[in-house]
Amino acid sequence: MKLQSRIPEILGIRYPVVQGAMSWMTDAAFVAAVSNAGGLGMLGPHAGQTANPTSNEEVIERMRAEIRKVKSLTGKPFAVPVMISENPALIVPMRDLIIEERVPVVLINVVLDADLFRAFKDAGIKIIYRALNPTVESAREAERLGADVVVATGFDEGGTLPDKEIGTFAVTTHIAQAVGIPVMSAGGIADLAGVRACFALGAEGVYIGTAFLATHENRMAANVKQMLVDCSADDLLLFRTHPAYYRSLPTELAKKMYEISENGGSRDETAKLMQGTVGMRKGMLEGDLAGGYISVGNGITQIKEIRSVQALIDDLMQDFAA
Structure with a gap:
């Protein structure tokens, strides 16, 4: 082709x-x-x-x-x-x-x-x-x-x-x-x-x-790269925040934001936990799976x-x- x-x-x-x-x-x-x-x-x-x-x-x-x-x-x-x-x-x-x-x-x-x-x-x-x-x-x-x-x-x-x-x-x-x-x-x-x-x-x-x-x-943290290989789109957590939605691999922070979103919490609540892109830096650059989130797309299923x-x-x- x-x-x-x-x-x-x-x-x-x-x-x-x-x-x-x-x-x-x-x-x-x-x-x-x-x-x-x-x-x-x-x-x-x-x-x-x-x-x-x-x-x-x-x-x-x-x-x-x-x-x-x-x-x-x-x-x-x-x-x-x-x-x-x-x-x-x-x-x-x-x-x-x-x-x-x-x-x-x-x-x-x-x-x-x-x-x-x-x-x-x-x-x-x-x-x-x-x-x-x-x-x-x-x-x-x-x-x-x-x-x-x-x-x-x-x-x-x-x-x-x-x-x-x-x-x-x-x-x-x-x-x-x-x-x-x-x-x-x-x-x-x-x-x-x-x-x-x-x-x-x-x-x-x-x-x-x-x-x-x-x-x-x-430059993403090595432990997070391995998560991309090990996980699939089924593992991703979708939650409401500003300006609309984010999704993340299941870090401890992501689980908290997902629970807030699923239980009817406000976008302000999840946005506060995200700390803008600070949470992304902690999760993706530093590999902090407790205090950060890992924003990726549904295509991770194809990453082997x-x-x-x-x-x-x-x-x-x-x-x-x-």
Whole structure:
């Protein structure tokens, strides 16, 4: 089977696979490994860090340093999201940083804004648009504003889940039929069969997070990587929080949040226990299974081993191999 996609030419990469911008879980070495293996690596929030920043200025300078590290490790394209925290005051400084550092690709993951799109287009930066809650209307508006690629994210993903419980396959079909630019599927994709299914539904690429966590180059704690191999989607706990839902492997903290959610507790209660992404840092980066949570997607069922980034991409992209 030979699959076709416009995305490699648009983004300047070999394969139509983008590594997701996972909070705490990326650093320059990991991102460069993805890009060198033929995909598009992406720095995420708190890239390369082990502690929360103390100021907005520190957020920007940390990211600047990590961007420059990526450039020292690869000559291939990579990406940075324009929104790397819940603080909207950081959007303009991040925009300026991405342009100043000539980052090849930007992930726009904020409210659609014509000036923001125009700034990146004028700088010659390729734009991937990914809505938290994907709709036909937002995809069409992103296309009108100049997005090069749009991501259709389903409820099967890890991280912050959409507020509507629409699966990846359904949302892929919905969005792919509505726009003329290439669409990437996101959510629960972790093997070749998943990639083929997305393409059969109209996608031209895949945006993947969880499967990349189970790689040697990723900075996630070793005990948590082993949990990815040992567990399946049946083990995941889904709970209500802000802005909508999260799911986690069954840590002690996740069990508490799940119980609160199941017993009619408020989103405020679970959000307080999560401590924003602090709980994610404790669980996923530090391997603290008591005080942290482990946010992953439904695709963990397909994760059978910990391997290199190159091996993962070669496996996922078999249909594009020369």
